[in-house]
Amino acid sequence: MAETYDVVVVGAGWFGLAAAKAASQIMPDQSLAVLESAETPGGTWTKNRLYPGLKSNNMVGTYEFPDFPMAESKYGVKPNNHIPGTVLNQYLTDFAHHFGFFNKIQFRTKVDTIEPVGEAWKLFVTGPSGERAVIAKKLILATGLTSTPNMPTYKGSENLGAPLFHAKDFCARAPELKNVKNSVVVGGAKSAFDVAYAQVEAGSTVDLVIRDDGHGPVWIAPAFVTPFKKRLDQLLLIRWMTFMAPCPWGKEDGFGGIRGFLHGTFIGRFIVDMFWKILSADVISANGYDTHPELKKLKPWNSAFWIGSGLSILNYQTPLFDLVKNGKIRVHIGQIDHMEKNTVILADGTRLHADVVVCSTGWKKESPIKFQGLGPHEFGLDVSQSEKMKLNAKADREVLDMFPRLEKQPELRFAPKTSDPLRLYRFIVPSGYAFSRNIAWVGAVSSVSTASCATVQGHWTAAYLSNRLDRLPSTKAEITQEIMLHTQWGKWRYPCGYGAALPDFVFEGVPYIDMLLRDMGLNNKRKKSWFSELTEPCLPRDYAGLVEEWKATHDDSIKKV
Structure with a gap:
């Protein structure tokens, strides 16, 4: 017989762990299981993905759960330092x-398929004891955005005669890379820079190949920016700065008037444009892209305004760009045409010696789990194709009416995504299941404020599944309307990031948390004064004790689940 649990969480990364904590505290009488395919918790930071030198983008203090501080006395990370991957695990x-x-986490347990069974879900899993079935009365999916590698195929790769793999496997394949003289790394994202740096540290030279029809080199900034040398990971969490981001849920922070001026008037938009121009110029100047011909190849192709959470931070022991200037990392903007024996040949004829090829080519932004028996619309909107097109057009008009600045889109070198984005209410609940309260996604967002977002999403999800939210639309039409506005906004806001496929948060993360807190009847203003609220970063520690606050007003008014 299948094992049966009241709540099952799939995934034990940041979001899965936060959801499991919240579920165990808010629904303490419900049986809980966490299914994790890896051998340790962590998601991106699981043990078998910790390649040499891996560190967090965030520094200590912005990358920790609110109710579990990362104490220096225990973890050894000093203030204003990035966190080693081993410490995060x-x-x-x-x-x-x-x-x-x-002890509720079942490791090395992979969920293969899921199907509805009445009001519950049946999960078919493979684990150490073989194949089995698990019944979940309530299901929380926390498989994240870095589960399924986007691995390209290359003509002639079978003739390479050298290791060829995705960056996800960089740690596991490390023993094969001893004495490598030249590495080819494909990609322009932060993970590509990480692999290239690690290979140089190990004694290799690196050819870094960035596609000329892709997103281009990542926006990567020093950890301390502006003339005042402020921490970048904290600047992104300062409330007044979040006003500079056109965001349809921005008014949830209580400052809708200021936002309306900044994005709805000519003068306001001028101020916003200047803010982003100064921010971009500061990074370009600090990195010295225009001071060296090789560094110029790494200069981002579009304004930081359009990038999204792909923004990264320089967190290396020695200057990364010095390795480019001295030829240890050679940058190529182009295409891989084919491969031969220990050789990568680019479309322009350039031949690169390759003792190893590592593809830092991103992730498929989709769930690795297959669903069956859901019906024609699966987890999309429960409307016809023609109706969906009308809803798309209506939402597009609403977005551009609110934020005229977004109509002037950047020129892209790649074909924009045309398939539907993930359509979820609050980026968590499928519209067709909003009133069933038996399934939710957490972590289906890309955010620079991971720890705080995971905490509040987990809490919101547990409150929603137990039918104890203070605010939820009463009709399916209202839910559909909001889903369309929020998801179509992403396409216009971050065309150079993930916006066309899924929620992409930079300055939008703080007001998103505001919105979820207000749904739960909690105070979203966490500082001691209005001045502090506007000028100090909203750090994870500001959200400590949320469950206790919520229980004080909700435990005696439990609705029927």
Whole structure:
């Protein structure tokens, strides 16, 4: 017989762990299981993905759960330092132990398919004991955005005669890379820079190949920016700066009037444009892209305004760009045409010696789990194709009416995504299941404020599944209307990021958290004064004690689940 649980969480990364904590605290009488395909918690930071030198983009203090501070005395990370991957793996493991659900995690357990069974879900899983079935009365999916590698295929790759793999496997394949003299790394994102740096540190030279019809080199900035040398990972969390981002849920922060001026008037839009121009110019100047012909190849192709959460931070022991200037990392903008024995040949005829090829080519932004038996619309909108086109057009008009600045889109070198984005209410719940309260996604967002977002999403999801939200639309039409506005906004806001496929948050993360907190009847203003609220970063520690606050007003008014 299938095992049966009241709540099943799939995935034990940041979002899965936060959801498991919230579920265990808000629904303490419900049986809980966490299914994790890896051998340790962590998601991106699971043990078998920790390649040499891997560190967090964020510094200590912005990358920790609110109710579990990353104490220097225990984890050894000093203030204003990035966090080593090994420390993050230990921290996330300790978090599960601290909140008493580590023994609920079933490791090396992969969910293959899921199908509805009445009001519950049947999961077919493969684990150490073989194949089996698990019944979940309520299902939380936390498989994240970095589960399925986007691995390209190359003509002649079978003749390469050298390791060829995705960056996800960089740690596992490390023993094969000893004594490598020349590495080819494909990609322009932060992970490509990480692999290139690690290979140089190991004694290799690197040819970095960035597609000329892709997104281009990542926006990567020093950890401390502006003339005042402020931490970038904290600047992105300052409330007054979030006003500079056109965001349809921005008014949830209580400053709708200011936002209306900045994005709805000519003078306001001029101020916003100047803000982003100064921000971009500061990074370009700090990195010295225009001071060296090789560095110029790494200069981003579009304004930081359009990029989204792909924005990264320089977190290396020694200057990355020095390796480009001295030829240890050679940058090529082009295409791989084919491969031969230990050789990568570019479309312009350039031949690159390759003892290894590592593809830092991103991830498929889709769930690795297959669903069956859901019906014609699966988890999309429960409307016809013609009706969906009308809803798309209506939402597009609403977005551009609110934010005229977005109509002038950047020129792209790649074909924009044309398929539907993930359509979820609050970026968590499928519209067709909003009133069933038996399934939710957490972590289906790309955010620079991961820890805080995971905490609040997890809490919101547990409150929603137990039918204890203070605010939820009463009709399916209202839910559909909001989903369309929020998801179509992404296409216009971040065409150079993930916006066309899924929620992409930079300055939008703080007001998103505001919105979820207000749904739960919680105070979203967490500082001691209005001045602090506007000028100090909204850090994870500001959201400490949310569950206790919520219980104080909700435990005696439990609705029927």
